[in-house]
Amino acid sequence: MRNFHIEEDDVITEQVQDYEFNTKEYIRGLFELAETQGLYQDLGKEIGKLVDKKQMAYGNSVGNSIDILKIFLRKYKNEDNTYTIPESLLWHLLLQVRIIDKQNRIFNNPDLDLMEENVYSDLCGYSLLGHHYVEKVSGANE
Numbered sequence: 001m002r003n004f005h006i007e008e009d010d011v012i013t014e015q016v017q018d019y020e021f022n023t024k025e026y027i028r029g030l031f032e033l034a035e036t037q038g039l040y041q042d043l044g045k046e047i048g049k050l051v052d053k054k055q056m057a058y059g060n061s062v063g064n065s066i067d068i069l070k071i072f073l074r075k076y077k078n079e080d081n082t083y084t085i086p087e088s089l090l091w092h093l094l095l096q097v098r099i100i101d102k103q104n105r106i107f108n109n110p111d112l113d114l115m116e117e118n119v120y121s122d123l124c125g126y127s128l129l130g131h132h133y134v135e136k137v138s139g140a141n142e
Contacts, residue, residue: 057114061104068100069093088137095130099123 076083085093102119 054115057109058105059108061101061108064104065097065100069097072096091133092130095126095133099126102126 070077073083073085076085076089078084102122105119
């Protein structure tokens with residue numbers, strides 16, 4: 001059985017059987033934890049290190065991918081610099097962005113993938129997904 005009580009200063013407490021949960025105290029505790037233990041600060045540093053490592057390994061994949069996509073999507077560009085893309089292109093677009101990202105890795109590091117991943121395995125996987133999608137949409141295997 002759950003009972004809620006609103007007390008002074010908008011403190012909400014919840015009585016769950018014999019356990020009382022005080023929302024304000026819980027939130028205050030999270031702030032204290034974050035201040036004393038750097039809850040998100042440490043996580044941010046770790047993610048930042050990973051992004052730095054990948055940027056050094058692969059270069060500016062995001063910038064390169066945008067430049068390549070602008071070439072492929074020229075015919076869909078409007079005069080106001082927006083794009084009108086047919087819905088049937090969306091699935092392909094998703095896979096092509098991933099493929100372009102993997103190609104960027106190859107061209108930035110032709111000798112070895114510095115993250116010790118086989119880029120060609122990823123490319124094969126995206127091709128299999130694309131093949132399956134085309135077969136499914138066209139009804140070729142029905």
